[in-house]
Amino acid sequence: MSTSTIKLYHFSVSSPSRGALLAARVIGVPVEIVIIDLMKKEQLNESFIKINPQHCIPTLDDNGFVIWESRAIACYLADKYGKDAIYPKDLQRRAVVNQRLYFDSSFLYPRIRAICYPIIFEGVTEIKDKLKDELNNSLDFLNQFLDGNKWVAGDHVTVADTAIIASLTSILEVGWDISNFSNIQRWLKDCASLPGYEENLEGAKSFGSIVKKNLKQ
Numbered sequence: 001m002s003t004s005t006i007k008l009y010h011f012s013v014s015s016p017s018r019g020a021l022l023a024a025r026v027i028g029v030p031v032e033i034v035i036i037d038l039m040k041k042e043q044l045n046e047s048f049i050k051i052n053p054q055h056c057i058p059t060l061d062d063n064g065f066v067i068w069e070s071r072a073i074a075c076y077l078a079d080k081y082g083k084d085a086i087y088p089k090d091l092q093r094r095a096v097v098n099q100r101l102y103f104d105s106s107f108l109y110p111r112i113r114a115i116c117y118p119i120i121f122e123g124v125t126e127i128k129d130k131l132k133d134e135l136n137n138s139l140d141f142l143n144q145f146l147d148g149n150k151w152v153a154g155d156h157v158t159v160a161d162t163a164i165i166a167s168l169t170s171i172l173e174v175g176w177d178i179s180n181f182s183n184i185q186r187w188l189k190d191c192a193s194l195p196g197y198e199e200n201l202e203g204a205k206s207f208g209s210i211v212k213k214n215l216k217q
Ligand SMILES: N[C@@H](CCC(=O)N[C@@H](CS)C(=O)NCC(=O)O)C(=O)O
Pocket: 014, 015, 016, 017, 038, 043, 054, 055, 056, 057, 058, 068, 069, 070, 071
């Protein structure tokens, strides 16, 4: 595998950023991590805006080819450097992986963000019941995807698992109760043996402690 220098602009508190890094770890492609400290607003530095005018992390620079959006990064790395199973070429198997990825990007992660962002940045100290219900509704669907499946898109770990792990561990480290979702609990036990899982968890713990600090106990 010729990789020269693949840089990942990253901040471990960010779930999407951890999702891209976890995909790289599971694929087994070496990346050089460049920290962009969002707390210090480093994403707005001129040097980073030149690389990504949208100034978001994660951003990947593969020897001059720049791409952002965590799930697009994961799919790119999997296609270029991964084994087939992590992002299958078979159209229907790939379509299921894509469905799970879009589920994460348009349902699961936005619902986690809707709970946590106002707590981190807007002085909110309590989680509204409506937001709790909406997130539990997405978790219920995830639990159904895992019914009879070892991984979220079937028999093999894919980039859908890595994206969803990064989203889910963030809210678990806030203390979310998943005792009603037995398939998710079983799947998380399997995820724990993936390369990069502990590294992801460390970032999720930092995220969780920031949220918990601001939450009314
Ligand atoms: N949909 C994007 C979300 C990326 C995103 O929102 N990144 C945030 C951190 S979680 C960020 O970089 N914020 C700084 C900014 O946009 O200026 C992805 O999955 O990569």
